[in-house]
Amino acid sequence: MKKIFLLSLSFLFVTSSVWAVNYCADSNMKAAYYLNETSGNALDCTSNANNCTNTSVTRNVTGKYGQAYDFTQINNASLSCGSAASVDDIVSISAGTWLQPDTDGSNDGVACNAASIITKDPSSSGWGFCMQTTAQLRYCQKWTGGRVCWTTTDTPLTFDGTTWQHVAVTYAGTGTGTDPLIYKDGASRTVGNQTPFGTRESDAALTLSIGSEGGNLGEADTRMDEPFLYSGILTSTQINDIKDNGLTPAAAARRAGLAS
Numbered sequence: 001m002k003k004i005f006l007l008s009l010s011f012l013f014v015t016s017s018v019w020a021v022n023y024c025a026d027s028n029m030k031a032a033y034y035l036n037e038t039s040g041n042a043l044d045c046t047s048n049a050n051n052c053t054n055t056s057v058t059r060n061v062t063g064k065y066g067q068a069y070d071f072t073q074i075n076n077a078s079l080s081c082g083s084a085a086s087v088d089d090i091v092s093i094s095a096g097t098w099l100q101p102d103t104d105g106s107n108d109g110v111a112c113n114a115a116s117i118i119t120k121d122p123s124s125s126g127w128g129f130c131m132q133t134t135a136q137l138r139y140c141q142k143w144t145g146g147r148v149c150w151t152t153t154d155t156p157l158t159f160d161g162t163t164w165q166h167v168a169v170t171y172a173g174t175g176t177g178t179d180p181l182i183y184k185d186g187a188s189r190t191v192g193n194q195t196p197f198g199t200r201e202s203d204a205a206l207t208l209s210i211g212s213e214g215g216n217l218g219e220a221d222t223r224m225d226e227p228f229l230y231s232g233i234l235t236s237t238q239i240n241d242i243k244d245n246g247l248t249p250a251a252a253a254r255r256a257g258l259a260s
Contacts, residue, residue, distance in 0.1 A: 021238075023228070023247045030086045031208065032228035032247050033079075035059075036067040042079050042210075045248065048086040052079035052210060063225035064098040064164045065246050071211040073106045073115070073219035078212035087120070087229060088204040094234040095129050096168030096183070096242065097210075097227035102161040104133045106219040111140045111147055116218035117167065118227055119209050122147060126203035128213060129169045131157060131220070137189065139169045139180045144198030150191040156184035164225075166243040170233045173200055186240040 023029050024045035031050040033042050038060045042052040057077040058070040071077040081087070095118045105115025111122035112130030120126030122140035130138045135155035141148055158165060171180035176196045182189050210227050211220045226247050234242075 021241055021245070022249055023230075023242060025248075026230075028230055028232045029247075030090065030229050030231050031081060033210075033226065034066070034247075035063065035069045035225055035227070038067075042069070042081075044081075048084065050081050050084055050087055050208065052081040054079060057211065061223055063223065064100075065225060068098075068100075068223045068225035069211075070223045071220040073103070073221040076212070076219065078219065079210040081208040081210060083120075083205065083207050087208045089202055090229070090231045091174055091200075092170075092172045092231065092233050093127065094168065094170045094230035094232060094239075095228065096166065096239065098164055098166050098225040099131075099157075100161065100164050100223040101131065101157060101159045101221065103159050103221045104131055104135065104157075105221045106217075111149065112138055112213065112218050114218065115220040115222070116209065116211065116213045117220065117224075118229060119213050119218070120203040120206040121209070121213050122149075123213060123217065124206060125201035126206045127171075128218075129167075130218060131222075135159065137167060137169075137182050137184065139171060139182060139191075141171065141173060141196065142201045142203075143176075143196040144201060145196060146198075148194045148196040150180050150182070150194050152182055152184075152189040152191055154189060156189055168234070168239050168242075170239075172233050183236075183239050186236075186243045188236065 044050040056075040112128045115131040119128035122128035135157040138151040168183040
C-alpha cells in the first residue's frame with residue numbers, strides 16, 4: 001500500500017511538473033489554437049482573440065492533443081485569422097504546429113512552392129512557413145530587395161497520413177545577416193544560407209492564414225493541431241516544451257489522459 005501511494009505521488013509530481021508553462025497566457029504569444037471546436041470559428045486561446053474563419057476544414061478529427069482539424073487541398077480548406085495589430089509586422093517570429101500530412105499539398109508555383117502551414121502571404125509582401133514537394137521545410141520573407149526563402153537541406157517530412165510531426169521556425173528578422181532556425185520534432189535542421197538585402201516589407205495589410213496562403217494558393221493536405229504564432233525567438237528548450245507538453249496545462253492534461 002505504501003508503495004502504491006508513493007508511486008501515485010510520483011505520477012502526480014511528474015504530470016504536474018509539465019503543466020508549469022501556459023504559453024497561451026504569455027503576452028508574446030500573439031495567436032494560438034487548440035483546434036478542438038466542432039463548429040464555428042477556430043478560437044484563439046490568447047487574449048488577442050485572433051479567431052479564424054473556417055473555410056471547408058473538417059473539424060473534430062483525432063489530434064495530437066484531443067481533437068484537430070483536417071485540411072484537404074481539393075476544397076480550399078484553410079483558416080483565415082485576420083490582420084489585427086497583434087499579428088502585424090512582427091519582427092522576430094516564432095511559429096509552429098503539429099502536422100499529420102497526407103501529401104505535400106498543392107504546388108501553385110507561389111513563394112512557398114507547395115503547402116503553406118502558417119503564413120502572411122509570402123507571394124506578396126509577407127512571410128510564410130511551408131512544406132515543400134521534396135518533403136523539405138521552408139521559411140520565406142519578403143524584403144524590398146526581393147523575396148528570400150530558406151529551405152532545409154534534408155527532407156524531414158513524412159507524407160503518410162499517420163505520423164504526427166512537430167514543426168517550428170524562429171526568425172530574428174532584425175537584419176539581413178540572420179538565417180532562420182527550422183525545427184522538426186524538436187531538432188534544429190540545417191538550412192541553406194541566404195542573404196536578403198534592403199528592408200523588410202510591411203505585412204500589415206495581409207491576412208494571417210493557416211493551411212494556405214489565401215484562396216486556393218499553397219493548400220495543405222494534412223491534419224493540424226495546436227498551431228501558434230509568437231513574437232520573439234523561442235529557444236530550443238521552449239520549442240521542445242511545446243512539442244512535448246502542448247501549449248497549455250489543459251493540453252498536458254489531455255495528453256496524460258486526465259482531461260477530455
